[in-house]
Amino acid sequence: FHTLSFSTNRLASLHFTLRFRTMASHIVGYPRMGPKRELKFALESFWDGKSSAEDLQKVAADLRASIWKQMADAGIKHIPSNTFSYYDQVLDTTAMLGAVPPRYGWNGGEIGFETYFSMARGNASVPAMEMTKWFDTNYHFIVPELGPEVKFSYASHKAVIEFKEAKALGVETVPVLVGPVSYLLLSKPAKGVDKSFSLLSLIGKILPIYKEVVTELKAAGATWIQFDEPTLVKDLDSHQLQAFSHAYSELESTLSGLNILIETYFADVPAEAYKTLTSLKGVTGFGFDFIRGTKTLDLIKGGFPSGKCLFAGVVDGRNIWANDLAASLSTLKTLEGIVGKDKIVVSTSCSLLHTAVDLVNETKLDKEIKSWLAFAAQKVVEVNALAKALSGHKDEAFFSANAAAQASRKSSPRVTNEAVQKAAAALKGSDHRRATNVSTRLDAQQKKLNLPILPTTTIGSFPQTMDLRRVRREFKAKKISEDEYIRAIKEEINKVVKLQEELDIDVLVHGEPERNDMVEYFGEQLSGFAFTVNGWVQSYGSRCVKPPIIYGDVSRPKAMTVFWSSMAQSMTSRPMKGMLTGPVTILNWSFVRNDQPRFETCYQIALAIKDEVEDLEKAGITVIQIDEAALREGLPLRKSEEAFYLDWAVHSFRITNCGVKDTTQIHTHMCYSNFNDIIHSIIDMDADVITIENSRSDEKLLSVFREGVKYGAGIGPGVYDIHSPRIPSTEEIADRINKMLAVLETNILWVNPDCGLKTRKYAEVKPALSNMVAAAKLLRTQL
Numbered sequence: 143f144h145t146l147s148f149s150t151n152r153l154a155s156l157h158f159t160l161r162f163r164t165m166a167s168h169i170v171g172y173p174r175m176g177p178k179r180e181l182k183f184a185l186e187s188f189w190d191g192k193s194s195a196e197d198l199q200k201v202a203a204d205l206r207a208s209i210w211k212q213m214a215d216a217g218i219k220h221i222p223s224n225t226f227s228y229y230d231q232v233l234d235t236t237a238m239l240g241a242v243p244p245r246y247g248w249n250g251g252e253i254g255f256e257t258y259f260s261m262a263r264g265n266a267s268v269p270a271m272e273m274t275k276w277f278d279t280n281y282h283f284i285v286p287e288l289g290p291e292v293k294f295s296y297a298s299h300k301a302v303i304e305f306k307e308a309k310a311l312g313v314e315t316v317p318v319l320v321g322p323v324s325y326l327l328l329s330k331p332a333k334g335v336d337k338s339f340s341l342l343s344l345i346g347k348i349l350p351i352y353k354e355v356v357t358e359l360k361a362a363g364a365t366w367i368q369f370d371e372p373t374l375v376k377d378l379d380s381h382q383l384q385a386f387s388h389a390y391s392e393l394e395s396t397l398s399g400l401n402i403l404i405e406t407y408f409a410d411v412p413a414e415a416y417k418t419l420t421s422l423k424g425v426t427g428f429g430f431d432f433i434r435g436t437k438t439l440d441l442i443k444g445g446f447p448s449g450k451c452l453f454a455g456v457v458d459g460r461n462i463w464a465n466d467l468a469a470s471l472s473t474l475k476t477l478e479g480i481v482g483k484d485k486i487v488v489s490t491s492c493s494l495l496h497t498a499v500d501l502v503n504e505t506k507l508d509k510e511i512k513s514w515l516a517f518a519a520q521k522v523v524e525v526n527a528l529a530k531a532l533s534g535h536k537d538e539a540f541f542s543a544n545a546a547a548q549a550s551r552k553s554s555p556r557v558t559n560e561a562v563q564k565a566a567a568a569l570k571g572s573d574h575r576r577a578t579n580v581s582t583r584l585d586a587q588q589k590k591l592n593l594p595i596l597p598t599t600t601i602g603s604f605p606q607t608m609d610l611r612r613v614r615r616e617f618k619a620k621k622i623s624e625d626e627y628i629r630a631i632k633e634e635i636n637k638v639v640k641l642q643e644e645l646d647i648d649v650l651v652h653g654e655p656e657r658n659d660m661v662e663y664f665g666e667q668l669s670g671f672a673f674t675v676n677g678w679v680q681s682y683g684s685r686c687v688k689p690p691i692i693y694g695d696v697s698r699p700k701a702m703t704v705f706w707s708s709m710a711q712s713m714t715s716r717p718m719k720g721m722l723t724g725p726v727t728i729l730n731w732s733f734v735r736n737d738q739p740r741f742e743t744c745y746q747i748a749l750a751i752k753d754e755v756e757d758l759e760k761a762g763i764t765v766i767q768i769d770e771a772a773l774r775e776g777l778p779l780r781k782s783e784e785a786f787y788l789d790w791a792v793h794s795f796r797i798t799n800c801g802v803k804d805t806t807q808i809h810t811h812m813c814y815s816n817f818n819d820i821i822h823s824i825i826d827m828d829a830d831v832i833t834i835e836n837s838r839s840d841e842k843l844l845s846v847f848r849e850g851v852k853y854g855a856g857i858g859p860g861v862y863d864i865h866s867p868r869i870p871s872t873e874e875i876a877d878r879i880n881k882m883l884a885v886l887e888t889n890i891l892w893v894n895p896d897c898g899l900k901t902r903k904y905a906e907v908k909p910a911l912s913n914m915v916a917a918a919k920l921l922r923t924q925l
C-alpha cells in the first residue's frame with residue numbers, strides 16, 4: 143500500500159512538473175560563490191599556485207551545473223546563464239569587448255586567466271584596475287578604463303560558452319549581458335584621456351561586438367537574451383537617456399527573431415527613463431524591482447506598452463527574508479490586470495548575488511527565526527510558487543506554511559520589545575544635540591587632556607596575529623576557560639599599550655584584540671540580532687562578508703566594551719579611547735528587518751550605543767570614538783532621497799553622544815575620503831574630532847576646506863595608507879601634514895593613519911607609526 147501511494151504521488155508530481163515547467167518564472171542572476179564558498183577557496187588556491195587552472199575550472203563548472211539544475215528542478219522557466227563570474231561581471235564585459243588597458247600587455251586572442259586576473263588583482267609589475275561599489279550594494283566591480291584609443295574586439299566568448307554548457311546539460315538558459323549603455327555609464331576615462339571625453343561616444347564602437355555576441359548566441363539556440371541596464375534607475379540626463387534609444391535601435395535588426403529582456407533593479411525607474419525604456423525598439427520584456435522600487439507599481443499603473451512582457455521582481459534579492467507570498471500574489475494579480483494574462487513573468491527584484499546562498503546549511507540558527515528566512519535557493523522556490531499560483535495552481539500547503547511563518551514573525555515576542563519601540567518613537571522630530579558648541583567643548587577637553595598640538599593617535603585596531611585569532615576561536619569553542627581568555631586578551635592589550643607609550647603616541651587605543659569584526663562584535667551582544675554560519679555574500683573577487691541579521695527590536699542587555707576599555711585605561715596615564723561602532727554602520731553592514739523603516743531600526747541601535755557611551759563615560763573614559771565607517775555607503779541612489787537619509791543617519795549618530803559632558807571628547811572615523819558632497823552632513827554630526835581615510839586622495843579632501851567650508855572640529859585626515867605594506871618615511875608624512883596645514887588650522891589637525899591596523903603586520907606597523915610620531919614632533923618644533 144505504501145509503495146502504491148508513493149508511486150501515485152510520484153506520478154502526480156511528475157505530471158505536475160511537466161505541466162508547470164512552462165510557468166512564467168525568471169531569476170535575474172544567482173550567487174557564484176557556492177553554498178560553502180567553494181569558488182572562493184578554489185580561486186585563492188589557484189592564485190597561491192597550489193592548484194591548476196583546470197582544478198579551478200572544474201570547481202566553477204560544477205557550481206554552474208548545480209545552480210542550473212537546482213533552478214530547473216524548481217521549475218523556473220527563464221534560467222540565467224553568464225551570471226557566473228571568476229571575479230566580476232563588469233570585468234567579464236571588459237574582456238568580452240577586448241578593452242584591456244595596454245599596461246597589462248595583452249596581445250589579442252581570447253583573454254585567459256593571466257590577463258583577466260591581472261586586471262582584477264594586479265601582478266608583480268602592474269597594479270590592479272580600480273574597483274568601486276556596484277550601485278548601493280556591498281558588491282564591488284572593476285571599473286572599465288576607456289578612451290578614444292581603445293581598439294575593441296570580441297575577446298571573450300564566455301557568454302556563448304556558458305550558454306552551450308548549460309544546453310549540453312539539458313538546460314535552456316537566458317544569457318545575461320551587461321547592457322552596452324550601462325557598461326559605458328559605469329566606465330571612467332583612462333589615464334591621460336581628456337576629462338571632457340564622452341564615454342557614451344564609444345557606443346558605436348562597442349555595438350558591433352554586442353552584435354557578434356548576439357548573433358553567436360542566436361546560432362547556438364538562444365531564444366531570450368537579458369540585457370542588464372540598471373543605470374536606468376539613476377538620475378540620468380536626456381543625453382544619457384537618448385543613448386539607450388540609439389543603442390537599441392542600432393541593435394534592433396540583430397535582435398530580431400529573439401526575445402529581448404531589459405532588466406533594471408535597485409530602485410524604481412524615474413518617470414522620464416521609464417518612458418524611454420518602455421519605448422525601446424526590438425524589446426520583448428522589461429524587468430523592474432518591486433521591492434526597492436517603491437514607485438514601480440504606480441509607474442506600471444500609469445501605462446505599460448501593450449503586447450510586451452512585464453518581469454515583476456517581487457522576491458527580494460537584497461535581503462534574507464522569506465517573501466510574503468500572499469502579498470506578492472495580490473500585487474501580481476493587480477499587475478496581471480494591467481498587462482494581461484500571459485504577459486507577466488514572476489521574478490526576483492535583482493540578481494540573487496546580493497543575498498546569502500542556501501538556508502539549508504544554517505544548522506545552528508534558531509528554528510523559529512529560520513522559518514522567517516529565505517536565501518537564494520529558497521527564493522528560487524518562492525518565485526516558482528508565485529508563478530504557479532498566478533496561473534491558478536496554487537500550492538496550498540506551501541502558501542499556508544508561508545503564511546504561518548509570516549504570522550509568527552509578526553507576533554513573536556522575540557521581535558517586539560515595547561519599551562524599545564516607545565523610546566525610539568519618542569526620538570522622532572527632536573534634535574538631540576550636545577548643549578554647547580564644538581569650540582567651547584574642545585577648550586574644556588583640552589584643559590583636561592592637555593594634548594600637544596598635532597596630537598597623534600590611531601584608528602583602533604592593532605595587528606591581529608594568528609595566535610590572537612586562535613585564542614578567540616578556542617574561547618568560542620569553549621576549549622579554553624574564560625579566565626584563560628581574559629588573561630590572553632589582557633596580555634595583548636598590555637603589549638599594545640606599552641608599544642604606543644614607547645612610540646610616544648598621545649591618545650591611545652586598546653587595539654581591539656577581542657573583536658573579530660567591528661559589527662559582529664556588537665551584534666553578538668545586542669538583542670535582536672542573529673548570526674549565520676554560511677550566510678556569505680560576495681563583496682569583491684573572492685572576498686565575502688557575513689552580515690548579521692537584525693530580526694527584532696534592538697536593545698543592550700549589558701555593557702559591551704566597558705570591561706576591556708577600563709582595563710586598558712588602568713594600564714596607562716595617557717587618555718585611552720573607548721571604541722564603538724556607530725548605529726549607521728551597524729545598520730548598513732547588516733541584513734536589516736523589512737517590517738519597519740530602516741530609520742526606526744537605526745534609532746533603536748543608536749539608543750543602545752548611547753547607553754554604552756554613557757557607561758564608558760561613567761567608567762572614566764574621557765575620549766570615545768564612535769566609528770561610522772559606512773555612513774556614506776547608505777546614501778540612496780537618487781539625489782531626491784539623499785536629504786532624508788542623511789537627516790536620520792546624522793541624527794542617529796548625535797543621539798549616541800548628545801548626553802555626555804563637555805569634557806568628554808567624541809571622535810568618529812570614516813573610511814572614505816570623497817565626502818565633499820556630504821561635508822555639511824558630516825559637520826552636522828557634531829563630533830569633536832573626525833579621523834578619515836585620505837591617503838589616496840589628499841587633494842580631493844583638502845579642496846573642500848580650501849573652498850571655504852567652515853570647519854571648527856578636530857580633524858585627522860589619514861597621513862598614510864594602511865592598505866599597503868609600504869612603510870612611509872618621516873619626510874613623506876611631514877610633507878603630507880604640511881600640505882594639510884596649508885589648508886586647515888594648526889590647532890584642529892590630528893595626526894593618524896587612515897584606518898585600523900588590523901590587517902597589517904607588526905613589522906610594518908612599528909616603523910610606520912614611529913615615523914608618523916617623528917613627523918608630528920618635527921613639525922611641532924617648526925610651528
Ligand code: GLN
Pocket residue numbers: 601602603654660721769771811812813897898899900
Ligand atoms: N576601529 C576600527 C579599526 O580600527 C575601524 C575600522 C574601519 O574603519 N573599518 O579597525
Ligand code: ZN
Pocket residue numbers: 601771811812813835896897898
Ligand atoms: Zn576606516
